[in-house]
Amino acid sequence: MLRKTEWQHCLQVFEEMFPDAHCELVHQNPFELLIATLLSAQATDVHVNKVTAELFQKYRTPEDYIRVSLEELENDIRSIGLYRNKAKNIRALCEMLITEYNGILPEDRDELTKFPGVGRKTANVVVSNAFGVPALAVDTHVERVSKRLGMCRWKDNVMQVEDKLMRWTPREEWTNTHHRMIFFGRYHCKAQNPNCPECPLLDLCREGKKRMRVK
C-alpha cells in the first residue's frame, strides 16, 4: 500500500505532467454541464462534445427538453449510447428542476444527487466545475489510477476511494487533482496500454512494477 508521502509525490508528478488539466466537457453554464456530464456515462468526452454541439443549439432551457417528445430526445442523443435511460432521466430531471427548483440549479452536491440520473460523481463534477466547490469526483480513470498506484485497495468501492483521496489531498487541491488524475489516466495510465516504461511513478507503482516484470 502507498504511503502518504508517496501520494504527495504523486500529486507533484501529476501537476508537472498535466499542469493545465481541465474539464473537457464543453459547456457554457451549469445546466449544460449537468446535461453533458449525465450524457458522458460510458462514453468518451470527445463523442459527448460532438453530440452536445448540436444538442445545446436546439435545447437551451429545461423547458426545451420537456416540449419535445421522449422519442425525439432519444433520437437527438442516440449515438451516445444508454440513450433510453439518459433521455428519460433528462426529461424527469428538467421536470423536477422546473416544478421544485424554479428552474434554478441548486449549488449543493447532496441536493443535486436527488435528481434522476445524477449520482455522486456527476454531482461532484457539477459543483466543482460550475460552482467552485472543492470536490474529488471518482470516475473510471480516477478509480483505475488510484488502484494501480496502490493508493487504495482493489476491493474498495468508489466512495471508499473518494474518502481516501480527500483525506490524503489538501482540500484546495481536490478539483485540480481530479482533473490531473483524469488526464493522467486518459493519456498516460490508460486502461488498455498504460505507458509504464516511461512512467515517472514506476518505482512506487504496485501495478506498474508487476506489468514490467511480466513483459
Added chain:
DNA sequence: CTCCCGATAT
C-alpha cells in the same frame, strides 16, 4: 450484482 448501449481503440 446486472442492465442499459452506440462508438471507438486495440
Added chain:
DNA sequence: ATATCAGGAG
C-alpha cells in the same frame, strides 16, 4: 472479436 468509454438505478 473484445475492451473500454468523465455512471446510475434497480
